[in-house]
Amino acid sequence: MRSENAMSPGSFRHADGGRVTSLRNAATVDGQLVDVHITGDRVAAVAAAGDGPVGERDLDLSGYLLLEAPAEPHTHLDKALSFDEIRPPLGDLRTAIASWEEYNPRLTVDGIADRARRVALHMLSNGTTAIRSHVNLLPGDAPLRGVQALVRVRAELAAVMDIQLAVLAPYAVDDAAIHAALDLGVDFVGGHPHNTPEPTANLRRLLRxxxxxxxxxxxxxxxxxxxxxxxxxxxxxxxxDRPPTRSVTASHCASLGMTRPEVRARVTAAVAAAGIGVVALPITNLYLQGRDHPVATPRGITAVRALLDAGVPVAGGADNVRDPFNPLGRADAFETAMLLVTAAHLTPREAYRAVSTGAREVMGLPAAGPVPGAYADLLAIRASGLEDAIATAPTDRFVLRRGRLVAASRSERSTVTRPPD
Structure with a gap:
């Protein structure tokens, strides 16, 4: 089935943003081998792998698993990769907030943009073709530094990925600063009402x-x-009573995982009825939450199973990547999926759906994946199946965004089984 004319998994000659015509010999999560044909930015057809003519811009995916590309529904590009600059103490959420706020005066637009660009491209190389990033309004005379940086990065990367921005408005900031951020092109209003002196009033203000x-x-x-x-x-x-065209997303929702069953059932039903999407953020919540419970430490994660059972759109996100709120993180959706399996007890398919289809649904993005008519946002990863991909997160990957190959990576490994003679 393989042709010398096809782009082989070892070749990177088209990793230049060029269009791909067909993906050959790709494995699906159901274990089938298929050829995926692409016309423009969409999947035109999916058929059993065959011996048909192979074009120069076809990609041979023998040994690769083909998936819908991940989407990142909640991250903080303005904070990403700042851990080494700040060197904050390790601790809970309050410690992280204090470390970030103390460092704020030293933040520059160029510095924020450089770190944000690097982590966004790292996410892209790992397969993520769409990101929603929250961005802080900063204290002082220049509150829009983070917004200016991320608007710049969004424009620079528009050809290879979708970036949505949500303003993260502190309690003390005035309405004018929020409107200024929106005027610069921020897409969503956000904040953290639960962490303010007047949660209900703050929530009403932001919604207004x-x-x-x-x-x-x-x-x-x-x-x-x-x-x-x-x-x-x-x-x-x-x-x-909001129009359905104005999406509502609630991220974290960790306290829901601590409620009594009857309260959890009541709240999850209300969330479903209101059409709210929920983003679970396991890595940062597991790191920050529960530090004041040295015995039987609770999981800092929302009630994912109950939300799914209630019909709520649920996404999984990476949240913070190597900053005061999380010193670790690989900017890889497979890391999030693994934690959703281990911490939220999802199946591997449910977990991957949360970082792909579920994330796109919460973000309001059109359908993508190896399905006729869907956008050709695709990830091919060298793995024997979905469990293998989530468990080992192999480096060998090809990433397509709207039918164009935008990233390719491979690894080399050598093992000595016995010393030389």
């Missing part, structure tokens, strides 16, 4: 701004383990 601007919201919601703090439930009541 979004309503006046006619845009969606993405709130940091209940990023703590107090089961009595359920800003999420307040959010359901306040957005029930």
């Amino acid at each position: 701004i979004a309503e006046n601007r006619g845009i969606g919201v993405d709130m940091h919601t209940d990023e703590q383990l107090d089961p009595e703090m359920l800003t999420l439930e307040q959010l359901t009541h306040l957005v029930r």
